[in-house]
Structure formats: structure tokens, C-alpha cells
Amino acid sequence: MLYIDESTVKDILKWEKTFTAVETAMQRVSEGRIVQKPRTMTFIPNTANVMGTMPGYLDDKEFGALGCKLVTSFPNNAKLENPLPSVNANIMILDEKTGIMKAVIAGTEITTQRTSAASAVATKYLYVNHSKQCGVLAILGTGVQGRIHAEMFRHLFGFPEVRLWNRSKEKAKRLAEELNKKYNTNAFRYCEDNETCIKGADVIVTATNSPDPIVQRSWIKPGAHINAVGANRHHFNELDREVYRNADLFVDSIETSQAEMAGLNLDDNLKGEVGAVINGTLPVSPRERITIFNGIGMAVEDCAVARAVYDLYNQVKYKM
Ligand SMILES: NC(=O)C1=CN([C@@H]2O[C@H](COP(=O)(O)OP(=O)(O)OC[C@H]3O[C@@H](n4cnc5c(N)ncnc54)[C@H](O)[C@@H]3O)[C@@H](O)[C@H]2O)C=CC1
Numbered sequence: 001m002l003y004i005d006e007s008t009v010k011d012i013l014k015w016e017k018t019f020t021a022v023e024t025a026m027q028r029v030s031e032g033r034i035v036q037k038p039r040t041m042t043f044i045p046n047t048a049n050v051m052g053t054m055p056g057y058l059d060d061k062e063f064g065a066l067g068c069k070l071v072t073s074f075p076n077n078a079k080l081e082n083p084l085p086s087v088n089a090n091i092m093i094l095d096e097k098t099g100i101m102k103a104v105i106a107g108t109e110i111t112t113q114r115t116s117a118a119s120a121v122a123t124k125y126l127y128v129n130h131s132k133q134c135g136v137l138a139i140l141g142t143g144v145q146g147r148i149h150a151e152m153f154r155h156l157f158g159f160p161e162v163r164l165w166n167r168s169k170e171k172a173k174r175l176a177e178e179l180n181k182k183y184n185t186n187a188f189r190y191c192e193d194n195e196t197c198i199k200g201a202d203v204i205v206t207a208t209n210s211p212d213p214i215v216q217r218s219w220i221k222p223g224a225h226i227n228a229v230g231a232n233r234h235h236f237n238e239l240d241r242e243v244y245r246n247a248d249l250f251v252d253s254i255e256t257s258q259a260e261m262a263g264l265n266l267d268d269n270l271k272g273e274v275g276a277v278i279n280g281t282l283p284v285s286p287r288e289r290i291t292i293f294n295g296i297g298m299a300v301e302d303c304a305v306a307r308a309v310y311d312l313y314n315q316v317k318y319k320m
């Protein structure tokens with residue numbers, strides 16, 4: 001059995017490839033060329049811990065795959081004496097003709113990259129492509145997702161200012177210092193509070209485990225775009241309901257969002273899937289309208305990126 005470990009995935013998987021794989025997966029979702037159901041969640045009693053199974057099938061020449069991700073979210077891992085990521089995963093990919101397992105691929109880096117890439121795809125099609133300003137990026141939550149969003153978005157869209165806020169301020173401060181040093185810049189700025197971080201921002205990313213809203217409507221400037229990534233019990237708890245009431249909501253998959261975002265009144269404000277915007281079957285929002293991308297994470301994104309990693313691994317060049 002082929003196992004492709006985390007360090008190999010980190011070595012061969014570049015952000016551009018992940019972006020294209022996720023963009024393709026989103027398109028195929030909206031064309032009906034996928035099969036995926038809401039993930040199963042095994043909640044471990046008396047803890048905040050959960051194990052999810054995410055099976056999917058994606059029909060595509062370059063990124064098509066039949067696979068299943070097994071993912072855990074143990075939010076207290078970061079507080080261990082030897083800290084570990086909260087989210088850990090492995091992805092199985094199977095031969096489409098025989099059903100035989102082809103490989104197990106470490107899925108933690110894939111999950112990290114593909115989640116940020118999904119936000120980046122949404123930001124490109126809902127915001128950047130409409131000549132909107134990429135001046136200030138606000139990141140709330142500076143864990144694994146906050147970090148990758150800060151780095152990937154600056155790389156792809158060139159934000160000259162990236163604001164970072166975290167519940168424990170020291171963590172945001174440390175990340176700003178680290179990234180300024182890494183990229184030899186002073187673009188990364190630490191913020192004392194979430195309101196200061198958000199006010200005047202063009203694009204906002206929320207990537208926390210907060211059970212309560214950390215974004216208020218009155219702080220958001222007209223026409224801003226929000227990527228809501230984090231989840232506690234619900235996938236919509238980070239934004240105040242007034243934000244949803246005054247914005248256009250886009251998702252990665254209507255089918256899975258209806259299950260996992262039940263409790264939010266989707267009928268009122270759900271415009272549709274990002275894939276439909278990419279495919280040109282769903283119009284973009286008026287310029288001054290706030291847009292939200294609530295990406296809950298899709299099995300077919302994992303399948304697409306796992307297929308890319310499998311192919312890259314098998315290229316003779318890498319094996320030598
Ligand atoms: N939508 C998707 O596809 C995915 C979503 N996620 C979700 O994104 C979120 C972030 O994930 P990671 O960065 O991997 O986790 P992480 O553990 O590395 O970071 C979580 C951050 O949230 C902050 N936080 C925790 N509780 C908070 C609270 N009550 N108020 C404000 N901030 C709080 C922590 O200080 C930490 O910086 C999680 O909710 C996770 O479940 C993760 C992967 C994929």
C-alpha cells in the first residue's frame with residue numbers, strides 16, 4: 001500500500017496547484033459532476049472533539065477521483081505541552097474501475113491548503129475579478145487557517161496590509177513578527193481588538209472556534225467580502241446574524257450547506273454556489289453589496305487535491 005506522508009505532500013504540493021484543483025472541484029459541483037453527501041460527524045462525549053468521514057466522487061480528467069477523508073478536529077491540541085494541529089486528516093483514494101485502494105495520502109497539509117484555496121477562489125470570483133480594491137486584508141484567528149490565509153492571500157492578491165487579530169493577543173503578535181521576518185516586509189500588522197481589525201478592511205477572513213459572533217455589521221465597509229471559515233457547533237457562528245441579513249451569501253455546495261448550516265435562514269440570503277459564479281450561470285452581486293463565502297469544506301476538494309498529489313508523486317522526476 002502506497003502511503004504518501006505529510007513531509008512529501010508539503011514538498012510537492014504548491015499553492016497554485018491546490019487553487020486550480022479546488023476551483024475545478026467547485027465548478028464540477030455546480031455542473032452536477034460529483035457525488036458527495038454531508039459528512040458524518042462522530043462527536044466524542046464530554047469533549048469538543050469530533051471525527052468526520054468525508055466520502056466523495058469527482059468526475060474530471062485532470063482532478064477526478066474516488067476517495068474518502070477521515071478527519072479529526074481536537075481543538076485543544078494547540079495547548080498540549082508539545083502542540084499539535086487541531087485538525088488532522090488522511091485521505092484514501094480508490095481505483096475507479098476496481099474499487100481497490102490506490103493510496104493513503106496524509107491529509108493535514110491538504111486540508112490546510114484546500115480550505116484557504118477555497119476562500120481564495122471565492123475571493124477571486126466574488127471580489128477581485130470585479131476590479132475591487134485589495135488594500136487591507138483582515139484575519140481573525142491566527143491558528144493554522146489564519147496563518148495560511150494570511151500567506152496565501154498576500155501571495156495571490158498582493159495585499160499591502162494584512163491585519164491579524166487573535167483572542168490571545170500574543171499569538172497574533174508573534175505571527176505578525178514571524179511573517180514580517182519571513183517575507184522581509186512590514187505588511188503584517190497585529191491588532192489589539194477585532195473591531196479595529198475589521199474596520200476599513202476590503203476582505204475579511206474568520207478562522208476561529210468562536211461560538212459567538214466576532215464580526216458585527218456596523219464594522220464592515222460597503223462592498224467588502226468575507227470568508228467565514230471557522231466552525232464551532234455551527235458553521236455560521238462567527239458572523240452576527242445582522243451580517244447575514246445585510247449581505248449576499250455564497251457557499252461551496254448547497255446540498256451539504258443545507259445540512260451543516262441548518263439553523264441559519266438560508267432562504268433569505270443564499271445566492272448560490274461559487275461554482276455557478278465561476279461557470280457564469282449565477283450573476284455576481286452589485287458592487288456595494290457585502291458578500292460572504294461560507295465554505296464548510298467539501299470531500300470533492302480533498303479528492304481533487306489528493307489526485308493531484310498522487311499524480312505529482314508518480315511523476316518520474318519526483319521519484320528520482
Ligand atoms: N471550512 C473548512 O473547510 C474548515 C474549517 N476549519 C475550521 O476553522 C477553524 C480554525 O481551524 P484551525 O486554524 O485549524 O484551528 P487552530 O486551532 O489552529 O486555530 C483556532 C484559532 O481560534 C482561536 N479561538 C479559539 N476559540 C476562540 C474563541 N472562543 N473566540 C475567538 N477565537 C478563538 C484560537 O485562539 C486559535 O488561534 C476551526 O473552527 C476549524 O474547525 C478547519 C479546516 C477546514
Ligand SMILES: O=C(O)C1=NCCCC1
Nearest residue numbers: 071073087111296297298
Ligand atoms: O472540511 C474539513 O476538512 C473540516 N471542516 C470543519 C472542521 C474540520 C475539518
